[in-house]
Amino acid sequence: MFDKSTWIRLPRNVVVGHGVLEQTLDAVDELHLAGRPLVVSSPTPHAVAGERVVDQFEDAGYDPAEVVIDEASFDAVQQVIAHAEDVDAGFMLGVGGGKAIDITKMAADDLGLGFVSVPTAASHDGIVSGRGSVPEGDTRHSVAAEPPLAVVADTEVLAEAPWRLTTAGCADIISNYTAVRDWELAHRLKNVPYSEYAGALSQMTAEMLVDSASSIKKGLEESSWIVVKALVSSGVAMSIADSSRPASGAEHLFSHQLDRIAPDPALHGHQVGVGAIMTEYLHSGPKGRWRDVRDALGAIGAPTTANELGIDDETVIEALTTAHEIRDRYTVLGDGMSEEAAIEAATVTGVV
């Protein structure tokens, strides 16, 4: 008997374009959600877009509630859940970068409420995914969470955000190359389930972004359009896989470890980009494609060295040698790199 089944949960409305923040209400009305909206954001996104979303719902006769969180943590998820219960929220909108959107989707999942994703930065590919990513102690959890019912990505808002956030989003996409390599490796060595569709979509997304690099320029709103569509596509790959595997391999473990140990971590996307240069070197050796990864990052103005990340060399080496401990996810790092090998990889690739 054929007994396989699969659930792929995707958003119904993906609204991308100039000024579409003003269509948030329309995108929500289409979903036939009921009750009180709760707008969740972090400080800057709240000022940039959250307040405008609240005003829209107020003007339309809803009674919107709002909450502002400061960090991506399980405490923040609990804070949002408690607030949603207090105000008897009927559905939620996550307005912000990866932090606000992750917290909202995890709280929405816990409460069984619908959730709408309103990115204010093209900085990460969690905009669409049904995964939440939160650190806890020495580890980082990638947990199943509520995928958005709709995405409202206003390219005017995204283009006005600091440019480094957009280059971080590009680097998060470029890191799909090594993430897919790690996934394939884990499939071959550890029989980890692999989805050809999700792997191909993730890789194609990275290729299309790299091919468009000459159109991704500061001050050009079209850049936000190109990047956000790639971020959506990468998130869809994660939804198809029901895992962050298509977009998160050893380069992400390295970044998550930097978030733990670096005194002043850089942006998520920038860290995974630099990690991808080194993990590509580990996959394919000194003559391999690590230069292509580095050049693709360089072409869009993302960091390619520890110095550009603002992180010292010793911390980069420590993160490389300990990244495999972050979570139970088999990658090219295997059961850990020796310090000598980590120094070699980081030096040959020019990261340190």
Ligand SMILES: NC(=O)C1=CN([C@@H]2O[C@H](COP(=O)(O)OP(=O)(O)OC[C@H]3O[C@@H](n4cnc5c(N)ncnc54)[C@H](OP(=O)(O)O)[C@@H]3O)[C@@H](O)[C@H]2O)C=CC1
């Ligand atoms: N679930 C998933 O599938 C994925 C999750 N992630 C997660 O997302 C997070 C990374 O996302 P990222 O967006 O980089 O992190 P943040 O949400 O922390 O945003 C980065 C910074 O940008 C600021 N910001 C956001 N929008 C604007 C704007 N329009 N103008 C000015 N500043 C702005 C934020 O302000 P403020 O400090 O006020 O918030 C913050 O300082 C990580 O926690 C990562 O693990 C990443 C990829 C996929």
Ligand SMILES: O=C(CO)COP(=O)(O)O
């Ligand atoms: O950042 C992500 C994909 O880009 C999510 O991956 P994690 O599961 O490693 O948090």
Ligand SMILES: [Zn+2]
């Ligand atoms: Zn990422």
